[in-house]
Amino acid sequence: MAFLATLGMLALYASLLALFLKVAWAIYHDQRRLHIPPGIKYPITLRIYFFFIFFCKQDSFFKETGLRNPFKLIEWLYKRFMPKWSPTLTIKDLVFDDVPVRVYWPKTTPSGKRRGVVVIAEGGGVLGNIGLTDLPCRCIAQETDSVVMTVAFRLAPEHPFPIPIMDCCTATMHFLKNAEEYGVDPHRIVLYGQSSGGSFAVAVSEYLAGKKDLPKLGGQVLIYPALQAIDFNLPSYQQNHSVPFLFKKQAVMIATLLLTPKEVNLEDIMRNAHLPEHVWMKYRKWLNPDDIPERFKGRGYVPMERPPFRPELYEIVKEATNPMYSPLLAEDDVIRQLPKTFLLTCEYDIFRDDGLLFKKRLEDNGVPLTWYHIKEGFHGMLFGYGNWKVEYPGTKLHYQHINNFINRI
Incomplete structure (x- = not known):
């Protein structure tokens, strides 16, 4: 023995x-x-x-x-250690037109109808969901005295594009239509998203822009959003391809998983071999590196010749040109109808230039814009907001600008 x-x-x-x-x-x-x-x-x-x-x-x-994956770990920890009960908030899990949501109400007595905030989780439509948004939802509800709703959209690859985004559209439309039932002024509803959540938020805003039977959105908050899957060699992709928390290859992998469960050659996509010449010509006017201010190219940028086109790759990922997937590509008449916008970009983020190009499109089309750039920032740096144990230094200071914008809606 x-x-x-x-x-x-x-x-x-x-x-x-x-x-x-x-x-x-x-x-x-x-x-x-x-x-x-x-x-x-x-x-x-x-x-x-x-x-x-x-x-x-x-x-x-x-x-x-x-x-x-680490996102699942965080959700697992939230489920076990983050109680749904709060001394300052009423929190309920509900269903809006067959889409699960979670709603947060401040327990203080309002003077009238409150502002509403729709929070859409990051994770590329592949990872994350309500567990990732619980802390920011609590903080936004408390610090802006708003009713906050977050969407448990279905995830790819089991539910590929456009299902996750359409779940967000469905839940948001229900919230707009029935706002007063939840104590919300339907004309003061803000969309909020970080990373791909910002992309989803813009896609929802653009989808709702043509809905004449719905109240207009009051605003949108976009935190280092990913807004296109056409050019993966913009200056920010070249400069920040290996800067944490999000590497270029990881971003491209998640982006393709939203479109298809099939294995694809990520290297060819990263070299921009996935789209034909006519697509490049069509969207060049909105995806031109010349429109990015020179000060953002100082850490290095080399214009790259595109490799030979891979038609078999295009057949798999051609939905990348759909404006619902790449909202930077929406037509001007759609962009013109977007609500006032708070846009946050970070210097050391692969998606920085997506934000800068979208900033130009908003300005060119007369959309009221508040732009906030973090010179020392990197992708994901605002993750953990609301928990001092995991907050990155300076997070609260940056969030003051976000909350101030929301408070003005």
């Missing part, structure tokens, strides 16, 4: 050593690719955050927890 126990202990130690070596090698390999520019504040903090997220992605860790 003692011999068997010793063998068991040795097997356990061997398994732990193997796990340690695997994770250590994976972290070393990924950290070697990681690039933290000198302009980013608190680089050590960023490395610690990235270490945690990278560790959570290791297969051995997830075999033990039954989870698939």
Whole structure:
């Protein structure tokens, strides 16, 4: 028996050593690719955050927890440690026209109908959902005295584009139509989204722009949004391809999963081989690097010749040109109808130039715009808002600008 126990202990130690070596090698390999520019504040903090997220992605860790990715881990933690009860908010899970939602009401007595905020989760329509938006929903509801609604849209690849975005459209339309039932002024409803949530928010705004039977949206808040899947070699993609939290290859992988569960050659998409010449010519007027101010090219930009077109790739991802998927590509008469906008961009973010090009389109079409640029910012830096244990330094300061905009609606 003692011999068997010793063998068991040795097997356990061997398994732990193997796990340690695997994770250590994976972290070393990924950290070697990681690039933290000198302009980013608190680089050590960023490395610690990235270490945690990278560790959570290791297969051995997830075999033990039954989870698939760090977003699922965060949702799992929220479900177990973030109570739905709040001393300052009433929180209910509801269904809006067959779409599950969660609604947050401040418990204070309002002087009249409140403002409404629709929060759409990041994660590319592939990861995340209500668990990721719970903290910001609580904070926005409390700090702006608004009724906040977030959407549990269905996720790709099981439910590919346009299903996740249409779920957001459906829930938002219900909220607009029935706003007074929830104590909300239907003319003071704001759409809010970070990253792909910002892309979804613009897609919803553009979809609703032609709906004459609905109240007009009061505004939209877009936090470092991804707005196009045409050109993956804009200056910001070249400069920030290996800056955490989002690498260029990861972004392209998630973007293609929203369109199709099929395996695609990500390298060819990253080199812009996925679209034919006539598509490039059609959208060049809105996707021209010449429209990006020169000061954003100072860290390096090399205009790239497009590789040979891959028609078989285009057949798989051609919906990337759909304005609901790439809302930067909407026609001017649609852009003109968008509500007043708060747009936040970050210097060290692959999506920075998506935001800058969208900024130009809004300005050219007379849409009231508040632009806020974080010079030391990177993609995902505002994640964790509302929890001092995981907030990145400076997050509250940046959110003051967001909340001030919402309070003016």
